[in-house]
Amino acid sequence: xxxxxxxxxxxxxxxxxxxxxxxxxxxxxxxxxxxxxxxxxxxxxxxxxxxxxxxxxxxxxxxxxxxxxxxxxxxxxxxxxxxxxxxxxxxxxxxxxxxxxxxxxxxx
Amino acid sequence: xxxxxxxxxxxxxxxxxxxxxxxxxxxxxxxxxxxxxxxxxxxxxxxxxxxxxxxxxxxxxxxxxxxxxxxxxxxxxxxxxxxxxxxxxxxxxxxxxxxxxxxxxxxxxxxxxxxxxxxxxxxxxxxxxxxxxxxxxxxxxxxxxxxxxxxxxxxxxxxxxxxxxxxxxxxxxxxxxxxxxx
Numbered sequence: 146x147x148x149x150x151x152x153x154x155x156x157x158x159x160x161x162x163x164x165x166x167x168x169x170x171x172x173x174x175x176x177x178x179x180x181x182x183x184x185x186x187x188x189x190x191x192x193x194x195x196x197x198x199x200x201x202x203x204x205x206x207x208x209x210x211x212x213x214x215x216x217x218x219x220x221x222x223x224x225x226x227x228x229x230x231x232x233x234x235x236x237x238x239x240x241x242x243x244x245x246x247x248x249x250x251x252x253x
Numbered sequence: 254x255x256x257x258x259x260x261x262x263x264x265x266x267x268x269x270x271x272x273x274x275x276x277x278x279x280x281x282x283x284x285x286x287x288x289x290x291x292x293x294x295x296x297x298x299x300x301x302x303x304x305x306x307x308x309x310x311x312x313x314x315x316x317x318x319x320x321x322x323x324x325x326x327x328x329x330x331x332x333x334x335x336x337x338x339x340x341x342x343x344x345x346x347x348x349x350x351x352x353x354x355x356x357x358x359x360x361x362x363x364x365x366x367x368x369x370x371x372x373x374x375x376x377x378x379x380x381x382x383x384x385x386x387x388x389x390x391x392x393x394x395x396x397x398x399x400x401x402x403x404x405x406x407x408x409x410x411x412x413x414x415x416x417x418x419x420x421x422x423x424x425x426x427x428x429x430x431x432x433x434x435x
Contacts, residue, residue, distance in 0.1 A: 172378055172380075172389070173377075173378045173391065174377055174378060185376075185392070188391060188392060188393065192393065216378065216389060216391055218257070219256055219257070219260075220391070222257070222260055223260075226260065226263075226264065231264040231265075231267045231268050232264075232268070234260060234261065234263075234264035235261050235264045235265060235268075238257040238258070238260050238261035238264070239261065241254075241257045242254065242257050242258065242261070
């Protein structure tokens with residue numbers, strides 16, 4: 146077997162390690178309903194294009210303990226983008242890139 | 254990860270921080286070039302997907318390089334993108350299943366690809382395994398995945414066993430995810 150696929154995969158893993166401390170993400174349903182309700186509410190508000198309120202709900206979910214849920218950061222960044230708050234977009238994506246491992250964030 | 258780098262790059266660019274934006278696009282180029290390399294070695298049938306993604310990343314990066322006045326690097330990126338696109342076209346022509354003849358070199362890559370649309374209609378997040386890649390969908394979320402024409406299999410974790418399907422060139426196959434029947 147050619148070693149190149151192995152090195153390719155090792156390369157990807159090495160890149161993941163370079164942005165450590167990476168951590169595994171917890172799925173949304175791993176959180177108690179009392180915490181998850183903020184995420185659910187944020188998703189509804191985002192669907193209704195009420196981005197400012199959605200941001201508040203996402204951040205409340207993070208404050209209540211969902212900070213280790215990778216799924217929260219993409220929609221949160223999208224809300225900031227819709228609001229034209231590019232600094233917050235960068236901060237949100239940076240947190241996702243720097244704090245989570247590739248398996249929780251790949252590939253979209 | 255891809256969406257995060259692409260999104261952060263766009264935000265940096267909106268703030269005029271083009272060097273930082275370039276950093277994210279360079280990361281994407283590296284990731285997709287790695288993916289192309291691995292899929293080539295594994296003779297993965299979704300190689301053309303990676304080729305198209307890599308080409309797109311090179312073109313985005315080349316555009317920014319041109320904005321920054323780095324014309325030689327920009328030209329090099331465009332040439333690499335053209336090569337990747339040509340390779341994707343050759344692959345698509347070789348595995349075409351639509352029955353219509355493929356005019357190599359005249360059609361755009363997008364015309365040779367199909368789409369798989371994942372739509373989570375459930376009030377729970379789900380994970381879909383599709384030909385070795387995993388996609389997490391939040392409640393109500395949809396993802397559109399460009400794919401080379403041909404058969405594929407998918408599994409909705411915890412909901413359904415493996416399902417086989419086929420996507421034709423230019424076609425979109427929608428996979429709706431419903432709650433499991435109790």
